[in-house]
Amino acid sequence: MLSIKDLKASIEDGTQILKGINLEVKPGEVHAIMGPNGSGKSTLSKVIAGHPAYKVDGGSVELDGKNLLEMEINERANSGLFISTQYPTEIPGVNNVEFLKMALNSKRAYLGLPEIGDEEFKKFCEEKMQLLEMDERYRERGVNDGMSGGEKKRNEILQMAILDPKVSFLDETDSGLDIDALRIVANGINHIMSPEKAVILVTHYQRLLDYIKPTYVHVLRHGKIILSGGPELALKLEEQGYDWIEE
Template structure:
């Protein structure tokens, strides 16, 4: 499904950040990526997503056999790659509902599918907001405008639930969430999972992985995956810390 081969990427000034990432994500799988601050976890999501601050110098990223790196940012998204941002942007003058409508319409246009009617769209939005226990007032607020950290993360998961991407890269979605919000967001993630989709979770803590069970856990350090294992690896990391992965 998502295949990352020997991915190298640098900042605009040439500073290397990713130094040969290899990762295979198959349909139905949940992968957790852990690692110290500055190891390249967020960069990995942005490089796959096409952020202009990074330049790929080597390697490939394919989604269902198609080279994502050759596509525009919006095309990568419409092909099914979604990033839940660590720091979602606030855009005050854009209504949350209108934004979701536009994003969904863009996807349907890209895929040459008929757009949803207003009634169907509104019912779909209501269903997903109920799933995430979001108050209806979030529909008409500006996009992430004045949202708390937890509300922003919940809104990211709402976007993911609406867009139904093939692969979701969730960058520290659990940061800023209280215990109840964490449970609700985790439920949203589990609900959108099905045998045709995959999720990559970046997290620093085991607590999210108690709710969203990963099939694989990887440790990213200095731009490379240095260790991979099953779910138990996350427990071991929490006990022993990242220095343990050096040995």
């Protein structure tokens, strides 16, 4: 499904952040990526999405055999990639619902499907909002505009639910969430997840993984995945930190 091979990327001043990432994600899998601050976790998500601040120095990222790195940013999304960043961008003035509808119709156009109409979208959106226990205020607001950290994260998962991606890369989706919001968001992700899809979670804490059971846990440090294991690895990291791992 998603195949990342020897991915290297740097920022504008030439500093290399990703130094050869290898990751194979198959349908139905949940991968958790953990690691100390500054290890390259957020960079990985942005490089895969095509953020212009990063330069790919080498390697490949394939989704169902298609090289994402050769695609435009919107094509990557429409091919089935969804990236939720740690700090979702606020866009005052762009209505949340209009944005969601535009994004969905862009994907449908890419897939050769007809546009979804207003009424049909309204029902579809309501259903997804109920799943995430979101109230009507989200409809009227600008994209992430004036939302708390938790509200933004919930809004990100709403987008994920509506766009129905094959692979979702969720960067610290649990940050800024209180206990109830964490449960709601995690339930939402589990509901969206299916045997045909995959999720990559970036997190610092076991608490999210109590709700979303990972298939694999990886440790990213200094731009490389230095250790991979099962769910028990996350528990060990929670107890002992990262210092015991030899690179």
